[in-house]
Amino acid sequence: MRYDPAHLAALEPDQFSAAHRAHLPRRKLSRGVVVLLVLLRVYVLLAIPVVAYAFIHAL
Amino acid sequence: MLASASPSPLAPGDAGEGATREDFLRAFDRARVLRTRAAGRPARLLWLLAGPGVLVMMGENDGPSMVSYATTGATYGVGFFAPFILLTFVMAFVVQEMTVRVGIATHRGHAELIMQRFGPFWGYFSMADLVFGNLLTLVTEFIAIQAGGLYFGLPAWASVGLGALLVFASLALRRYATWERALMALAAGNLLFVPAALYAHPDGAALAHALATWGPLPRNTGAAFLTLILANVGATVTPWMIFFQQSAVVDKGLTRADLPQGRLDTAIGAGIAAIAAIATLVAAAPLFGAHVDVSQFVSGADFATALQPLIGSTGATLFALGIIEAGLLAAMTIATSSSYALSEVFSANHSLNLDFKSGRMFFGVAVGSTLLAAGTVLIPGAPLLAMTLTVNVIATLLMAPALLFLLLLANDRFLMRDLTNTWRGNLAGGTIVVAISLIGALYGIITVFPDLLGK
Numbered sequence: 001m002r003y004d005p006a007h008l009a010a011l012e013p014d015q016f017s018a019a020h021r022a023h024l025p026r027r028k029l030s031r032g033v034v035v036l037l038v039l040l041r042v043y044v045l046l047a048i049p050v051v052a053y054a055f056i057h058a059l
Numbered sequence: 060m061l062a063s064a065s066p067s068p069l070a071p072g073d074a075g076e077g078a079t080r081e082d083f084l085r086a087f088d089r090a091r092v093l094r095t096r097a098a099g100r101p102a103r104l105l106w107l108l109a110g111p112g113v114l115v116m117m118g119e120n121d122g123p124s125m126v127s128y129a130t131t132g133a134t135y136g137v138g139f140f141a142p143f144i145l146l147t148f149v150m151a152f153v154v155q156e157m158t159v160r161v162g163i164a165t166h167r168g169h170a171e172l173i174m175q176r177f178g179p180f181w182g183y184f185s186m187a188d189l190v191f192g193n194l195l196t197l198v199t200e201f202i203a204i205q206a207g208g209l210y211f212g213l214p215a216w217a218s219v220g221l222g223a224l225l226v227f228a229s230l231a232l233r234r235y236a237t238w239e240r241a242l243m244a245l246a247a248g249n250l251l252f253v254p255a256a257l258y259a260h261p262d263g264a265a266l267a268h269a270l271a272t273w274g275p276l277p278r279n280t281g282a283a284f285l286t287l288i289l290a291n292v293g294a295t296v297t298p299w300m301i302f303f304q305q306s307a308v309v310d311k312g313l314t315r316a317d318l319p320q321g322r323l324d325t326a327i328g329a330g331i332a333a334i335a336a337i338a339t340l341v342a343a344a345p346l347f348g349a350h351v352d353v354s355q356f357v358s359g360a361d362f363a364t365a366l367q368p369l370i371g372s373t374g375a376t377l378f379a380l381g382i383i384e385a386g387l388l389a390a391m392t393i394a395t396s397s398s399y400a401l402s403e404v405f406s407a408n409h410s411l412n413l414d415f416k417s418g419r420m421f422f423g424v425a426v427g428s429t430l431l432a433a434g435t436v437l438i439p440g441a442p443l444l445a446m447t448l449t450v451n452v453i454a455t456l457l458m459a460p461a462l463l464f465l466l467l468l469a470n471d472r473f474l475m476r477d478l479t480n481t482w483r484g485n486l487a488g489g490t491i492v493v494a495i496s497l498i499g500a501l502y503g504i505i506t507v508f509p510d511l512l513g514k
Contacts, residue, residue: 003083010089014166015312017081017408024167024175024474033467040460040496041184047456047499055442055449 108320111307116328117246121389122203124294132343147295162308171403197432203386206360210379248384256338258374298461306399
């Protein structure tokens with residue numbers, strides 16, 4: 001396979017690896033979304049010790 | 060300029076100034092897609108654009124998943140669970156279709172988007188979930204490889220070592236398209252469970268009846284039944300799939316014009332994976348008829364050994380080979396999922412088209428996590444069965460926050476524009492988040508209190 005510059009026309013501008021250097025703007029999260037994210041985080045943080053307990057219990 | 064010259068980036072003044080090896084390889088593949096589309100060859104176009112969907116679905120038919128399906132078949136036979144497994148793959152399609160759309164609309168990976176749109180606080184939490192879950196799951200893939208190897212008399216060090224070497228060999232291809240085709244060829248091995256099921260001489264009418272009526276319902280619907288319900292859900296939708304498919308869609312270079320093929324790829328993958336999953340259920344069903352107690356089975360190898368007198372040595376051998384393939388393919392896709400995600404978060408180069416020098420972090424993560432997982436399996440006396448069961452629980456628990464991030468991204472009009480989720484997509488996705496959260500909570504509760512619902 002050759003590195004043919006003509007092929008580069010087949011890529012959209014944001015498909016080039018260099019396009020990833022430009023970061024997207026941060027999204028402003030609504031209070032409802034933050035609450036949901038926090039709730040699910042609490043859910044995971046509570047659940048993992050439970051699973052760890054079950055793992056140790058199963059040994 | 061030849062590929063071996065590895066120009067990344069090209070020298071200034073060159074026609075492709077600033078373009079990297081990754082760009083050239085992706086552009087070469089895209090040019091072929093554009094030519095095929097212009098020539099009006101839909102089947103060839105689908106062949107060129109298929110891959111991420113098939114690989115993610117077949118990859119999720121991994122070692123622990125196939126053991127879950129076999130346990131289900133051996134415990135309850137073919138009945139309620141055949142259509143239930145089909146339903147879980149419909150659920151997987153709904154989730155994974157969103158990742159295709161987000162990848163196509165943004166040309167960015169899932170981890171990259173979470174980090175940039177939600178900030179490092181949520182980004183690092185999300186990454187911690189993924190890395191933790193992926194590492195544990197990777198361990199269970201090597202447990203499956205080891206178990207399948209034991210059936211053929213291979214010592215653990217040999218099968219695990221060979222498995223790790225094959226994962227490294229897949230990375231050494233350094234070309235997304237070649238890697239994808241090699242893994243798709245390997246994924247065909249997942250269908251070994253189909254002839255294994257045929258050796259079990261299944262009753263076609265009973266299977267059709269089960270698929271149409273969800274019956275017969277199991278008599279015992281206590282904790283063991285609920286555990287298998289949850290295990291089968293956990294066997295079909297997991298966080299690594301979201302990260303992997305979105306990054307693979309971006310690495311492959313799919314665009315808006317390719318969305319129909321991207322969806323079809325995912326649907327075909329779900330369909331084939333569902334066939335292999337139901338075939339595993341059917342192959343193990345003779346153990347139900349023979350009243351074999353599978354509760355003390357440790358791995359897929361135990362199933363193959365127990366099935367030998369019932370479906371013959373050929374059927375059992377196919378089953379054991381299928382378990383090895385399931386573990387190996389998943390090890391390759393899960394290690395790559397970690398590579399994509401971590402490299403995206405730390406703004407490192409992330410593509411299977413990279414050379415080793417510019418993809419040090421990308422390849423390093425895959426090699427490091429593979430070595431760690433393979434090494435863990437070889438620790439004498441490591442609690443492999445407890446690990447396998449725990450991984451299923453953790454995957455289900457971590458799925459809810461991962462799905463919420465996906466839904467938020469799929470509804471982000473700034474990113475998605477005309478590909479934003481519709482209300483139907485949100486209803487389906489939201490229902491799955493709620494269901495997975497409840498299932499995860501229930502799974503956790505019955506894991507800690509196994510006698511809560513009776514035996």
